[in-house]
Amino acid sequence: MAFQKERSAGFLANHMARLFANGLQQRIRPLGLAPAQFMALLALWDEDGLTQRELVQRLSVEQATMANTLIRMERDGLIERRSHPEDGRSQSIHLTAKAIALREPATQAARSQNEAALVDLSEDERLVFLDMMRRAIASMQSG
């Protein structure tokens, strides 16, 4: 029996995630944001002054990935780093006024992209869909 990519959850997940990322990128590019920067901002809008390690935990990416994203965010004037008073190894990451001001337009762009993706699903189906994704994530994380 042949392996059919259209019946493969992994293939579909990859394709879907690329479309999400591309769509979000189109919408937030005018704001001067890239998708991974937006993800980091989500965590920082919720709680400013996190350390790199805490961002890594909240976004489930590798430390090296976050380090590079933070370099680009600092370059783009979205964050500044302050030395941590209690631990000379770590820094706390703080939003600039520019980044704070982007909260509403950026989250609105993300909501708009989610809506575009789920437009064909009913309200009930959307809840089921999100739940199934969470369950797949949990299975892959534990396994």
Place this chain on the structure above:
Amino acid sequence: MAFQKERSAGFLANHMARLFANGLQQRIRPLGLAPAQFMALLALWDEDGLTQRELVQRLSVEQATMANTLIRMERDGLIERRSHPEDGRSQSIHLTAKAIALREPATQAARSQNEAALVDLSEDERLVFLDMMRRAIASMQSG
């Protein structure tokens, strides 16, 4: 109302796709394959001798992305290019014996990864899940 990433389809899709890719990578690394190479092989196992343009259409990636993947596949001895008899611009992409031999173990690895991801979903739920992903993909492609 705050934007909550755990309720965002895009955020979950990104996370899920990364876990799929990482899991597949672990499983096919011993075969000397990378995830994007596996995706290209899926199309070529099904139909050998495709052109780069045809691969682009089947896998829904940009031409430049496929060009780079093919460079790595040629480097790794998975494909060879033959000049197209009817069009001097294009080449047909052919599998090597090495790539042909990888079909069974590689597709088995992918099936295994899909199973690990969906282990918590019933057979009916899996069908619903795949269908919802296809619908989200269709919505984002058309919109």
Place this chain on the structure above:
DNA sequence: TATCATTGCATAGCATGCTATTCAACTGTT
């Protein structure tokens, strides 16, 4: 206290994916 392990972060190197650009080969039209 001297040593060893752990932890937080930076860096190198690579794969994947994108946009933009370039170039050569093909097509169609005049």
Place this chain on the structure above:
DNA sequence: AACAGTTGAATAGCATGCTATGCAATGATA
């Protein structure tokens, strides 16, 4: 045949993500 437009592919440049290393600061322990 000559020109313009189209198409197939390569390349440059960048973002995101990963693994593997290295290093300095911290902690724990003999």
